[in-house]
Amino acid sequence: MTETGASTAEAAVFWVCAVLAVTGGLGLILSRRAVHSALWVALTMISLAVLYLANAAPFLGMVQIIVYTGAVMMLFLFVLMVVGVDSSDSLVETLKGQRVVGILLAAGFGILLVLAIGTALSGVPAVGLDAANAEYGGNVEGIARLLFGEYLLAFEIVAGLLITAALGALVLAHRERWQPRRTQRELSEERVRSGEHVGPMPAPGVYARHNAVDTPALLPDGSVSEISVPGPLRARGDLRPVDTAAVAETEALASGRAALGPADHPVADDPGTSPGEPR
Amino acid sequence: MSEMTFNDPWWLVLLKVIAIFAMLVLLTLFTIWWERRVVARMQSRVGPNRVGPFGLLQSLMDGFKLALKEEIIPKTAHRAVYWIAPVISATMAFIAFAVIPFGPMVSIFGVETPLQLTDFPVSVLYVLAVASIGIYGIVLAGWSSGSTYPLLGGLRSSAQMISYELAMSMSFVAVFLYAGSMSTSEIVAAQEPIWYAVILLPSFLIYVTAMVGETNRAPFDLPEAEGELVGGFHTEYSSLKFALFFLAEYINMVTVSALATTLFLGGWRAPWPISLWESANTGWWPLLWWLIKVQLFIFVFIWLRGTLPRLRYDQFMRFGWKVLIPASLVWIVIVAAARVVRNEFSVTTQELLLVGAGALIAIVLGSWVLQIRTARQEKRELEEAAAEAAKPFDPYAGGYPVPPLPGQEFTFTSRRALAGATVAGTTVTATDVSEAVSGEAPEEETHA
Numbered sequence: 001m002t003e004t005g006a007s008t009a010e011a012a013v014f015w016v017c018a019v020l021a022v023t024g025g026l027g028l029i030l031s032r033r034a035v036h037s038a039l040w041v042a043l044t045m046i047s048l049a050v051l052y053l054a055n056a057a058p059f060l061g062m063v064q065i066i067v068y069t070g071a072v073m074m075l076f077l078f079v080l081m082v083v084g085v086d087s088s089d090s091l092v093e094t095l096k097g098q099r100v101v102g103i104l105l106a107a108g109f110g111i112l113l114v115l116a117i118g119t120a121l122s123g124v125p126a127v128g129l130d131a132a133n134a135e136y137g138g139n140v141e142g143i144a145r146l147l148f149g150e151y152l153l154a155f156e157i158v159a160g161l162l163i164t165a166a167l168g169a170l171v172l173a174h175r176e177r178w179q180p181r182r183t184q185r186e187l188s189e190e191r192v193r194s195g196e197h198v199g200p201m202p203a204p205g206v207y208a209r210h211n212a213v214d215t216p217a218l219l220p221d222g223s224v225s226e227i228s229v230p231g232p233l234r235a236r237g238d239l240r241p242v243d244t245a246a247v248a249e250t251e252a253l254a255s256g257r258a259a260l261g262p263a264d265h266p267v268a269d270d271p272g273t274s275p276g277e278p279r
Numbered sequence: 280m281s282e283m284t285f286n287d288p289w290w291l292v293l294l295k296v297i298a299i300f301a302m303l304v305l306l307t308l309f310t311i312w313w314e315r316r317v318v319a320r321m322q323s324r325v326g327p328n329r330v331g332p333f334g335l336l337q338s339l340m341d342g343f344k345l346a347l348k349e350e351i352i353p354k355t356a357h358r359a360v361y362w363i364a365p366v367i368s369a370t371m372a373f374i375a376f377a378v379i380p381f382g383p384m385v386s387i388f389g390v391e392t393p394l395q396l397t398d399f400p401v402s403v404l405y406v407l408a409v410a411s412i413g414i415y416g417i418v419l420a421g422w423s424s425g426s427t428y429p430l431l432g433g434l435r436s437s438a439q440m441i442s443y444e445l446a447m448s449m450s451f452v453a454v455f456l457y458a459g460s461m462s463t464s465e466i467v468a469a470q471e472p473i474w475y476a477v478i479l480l481p482s483f484l485i486y487v488t489a490m491v492g493e494t495n496r497a498p499f500d501l502p503e504a505e506g507e508l509v510g511g512f513h514t515e516y517s518s519l520k521f522a523l524f525f526l527a528e529y530i531n532m533v534t535v536s537a538l539a540t541t542l543f544l545g546g547w548r549a550p551w552p553i554s555l556w557e558s559a560n561t562g563w564w565p566l567l568w569w570l571i572k573v574q575l576f577i578f579v580f581i582w583l584r585g586t587l588p589r590l591r592y593d594q595f596m597r598f599g600w601k602v603l604i605p606a607s608l609v610w611i612v613i614v615a616a617a618r619v620v621r622n623e624f625s626v627t628t629q630e631l632l633l634v635g636a637g638a639l640i641a642i643v644l645g646s647w648v649l650q651i652r653t654a655r656q657e658k659r660e661l662e663e664a665a666a667e668a669a670k671p672f673d674p675y676a677g678g679y680p681v682p683p684l685p686g687q688e689f690t691f692t693s694r695r696a697l698a699g700a701t702v703a704g705t706t707v708t709a710t711d712v713s714e715a716v717s718g719e720a721p722e723e724e725t726h727a
Contacts, residue, residue: 035422039360042415049408062404066448070411071441074418078437081422081430138400140461180664 013054021047034080038073045069056129059140202228214240222251287392294387295396299376307529311338313574314581321585342522350518355425364423365516365523368416372530375409378402379537380464382547382565394547394566395464402463403455406538407448410493414440416527417495417502417512424515432511435592436495436502442599443492443499449607450486453479453614454542467546476543481610483543485603487579490535492599494528496580498587501595536576537569544572 020043027040045068052061129139136142147155182190192198202225205211216239217228229239287295312327312335319326327334352361382394399405414437421433455461457479458469466475476483492499503511513524540546547565548554550572558564590598617635620626 033357035357035360039415039419046412058399058401059404062401062408065408066404066411070408070414070444074411074414074437074441077415077418077422078434081418081434081437140400180668 010054013050017047017050035077038077038080042069042073045073056133057139059143197227204228212240214238216242218242288390291387291390291392299396300373303373303376303530303533306533307526308338308342310529310532310577317578317581318585345522346519348518350520353425353515356515357423357425360419360423364416364420365520367419368413368527369523371409371413371416372527372534375406375534376537378405378463379541380467380546381569382563383560385563393464398462398464401461403451403461407444411444413531420516421512426515428508428514429512432502432508432514436512439499439501440493442596443489446485446599446603446607447489447493449604449611450482450489451542452611453482456614456618463541466542467548470545470548474543474545481606485607486539486543488603490539491580491583494531494535496532497584498589499595500589501592504589532577532580533573536573539576540569540572
């Protein structure tokens with residue numbers, strides 16, 4: 001770059017961003033975690049955006065960051081986080097010798113690219129974008145003129161393709177409802193009309209000794225309130241048995257009689273015993 | 280690149296950078312105090328009033344205390360990412376301010392320079408770009424903490440900020456169309472006769488809504504909903520790293536307020552009664568007008584927090600995607616059409632307004648008629664649905680596992696069962712089969 005008359009500041013920006021971009025590329029291939037790879041790609045994208053900025057293409061640079069780093073890469077990251085692709089990949093070769101062949105092919109392609117671009121660009125004077133930017137009064141205006149003038153048809157075709165893709169995604173993600181969705185209001189009205197249990201379900205463990213979800217709440221008379229335990233646990237029979245002695249002790253304490261000794265009753269809810277085990 | 284720094288000497292650039300940094304830190308300290316005092320007043324409390332005059336130094340002391348606290352890093356955290364997330368958040372919050380114009384040309388140590396660090400043809404896009412990198416800080420904090428609540432908070436915030444950034448950037452389009460530029464200083468200059476908040480009111484309202492969502496503030500503070508997610512993405516952060524997130528949140532508030540001021544409230548230009556005074560828009564005065572306008576927005580933030588409960592997540596997303604974004608699209612089309620009509624045909628503003636008013640009346644009347652019709656239709660549909668719901672629901676109609684369409688009857692598709700039925704010489708009814716398939720497992724009764 002320096003021999004084509006770029007300023008030292010521009011050369012400095014180039015060398016910093018080029019190194020960062022290549023580091024990001026290498027990091028993408030070499031990191032074991034999918035999320036780390038995504039971050040390295042983001043670094044590469046931002047470095048490229050800075051290079052565009054330095055080369056008098058501010059609009060392209062900003063759009064690069066907003067669209068690629070801000071939206072596309074963020075969606076990747078989002079999916080990685082939702083799916084939980086977290087563990088490192090297995091490094092066992094499933095196809096024999098594929099790694100050697102892959103490295104050779106990649107190296108060959110790389111050399112080809114460097115040579116082709118290098119010969120195509122060597123000896124070509126750097127024109128820069130200043131003249132192109134000045135033609136229509138600015139970088140944004142110039143891009144707009146080209147996009148909505150000369151390349152309008154291509155632009156419209158791409159727009160049509162994108163809309164088709166979006167519609168396709170809509171159709172794929174569409175789910176036919178086979179019953180009307182009941183609103184919160186309908187559900188609450190139904191609950192009141194049924195007259196069974198209007199309020200929220202009692203929390204597990206109230207008046208009992210634990211607040212674990214499998215400990216049923218005790219009603220004032222000492223009996224168990226089954227609805228206080230979540231349905232799936234009830235269905236599996238995972239109700240923690242009630243410590244009757246503890247209930248008696250509580251009752252005794254509440255009625256003002258002398259406290260019973262702790263050794264008077266067997267330890268009922270010892271955490272070692274599995275919940276749901278009949279006693 | 281030379282036009283990016285207004286040809287300032289290097290020491291002036293450095294001075295502006297330091298001044299902006301100091302102003303943002305001071306504004307953060309002030310905003311925290313101001314928020315606590317205002318919310319306290321709204322809740323009939325006093326608020327911090329012990330440290331310094333009116334408790335003004337409270338947030339400074341809190342900051343010191345926060346920095347000196349013990350730092351706890353979870354064992355499951357991914358160290359490098361965990362470390363860099365708050366740095367990204369805070370850095371991006373600061374550098375977004377580079378393109379905000381604070382005032383007109385002033386003289387600093389004998390050099391004539393505008394009160395703005397830098398400006399380029401796409402500086403509003405620059406703010407958007409920086410904001411979208413800032414989201415990484417929050418998302419990565421959520422992921423790298425290695426804990427459930429932060430992960431959920433990070434997921435929520437990435438979904439939320441992307442959705443609201445769309446509405447936000449769409450609200451800019453009308454401003455760009457009117458100003459004919461994306462540079463902040465030119466947008467301020469283009470608001471010389473009238474503010475865009477007045478002529479582009481829908482854009483302004485959409486932006487103000489989206490900016491609350493973008494900064495994760497109440498009533499859109501779902502990523503850090505303390506009732507559900509403890510602290511959201513920053514649950515596992517403590518000490519100085521948490522302080523960085525805190526700082527970033529408040530600076531982001533100032534940034535979006537400053538952007539709203541720049542794009543819609545005429546930037547540093549004096550508001551109407553003051554603008555009658557000749558030298559209101561010269562010298563250092565505009566800095567004061569700017570500060571007042573920004574503080575107005577920050578007060579709105581606090582006011583919202585003190586007034587509105589948090590939205591439910593699905594309502595929040597539905598509002599963003601089904602209300603804000605379509606509304607801004609329709610508004611952009613209207614603005615663009617108006618621009619084209621004014622440019623292509625010789626129409627005065629008055630005529631355009633008249634036609635617009637006529638169209639508005641037609642739309643209102645049309646929607647009224649349409650509403651009556653749809654209301655009737657809805658009533659009929661409701662009655663039909665009620666009649667449909669009165670019938671017993673048969674989930675196996677149409678054949679397992681394909682769910683039936685409304686009104687579809689049970690059809691017998693199992694050939695084996697059909698063959699067995701004919702061999703046995705009995706007729707199989709629909710209810711028999713559906714009961715056989717869906718027979719509920721008997722519930723176990725286990726308790727002492």
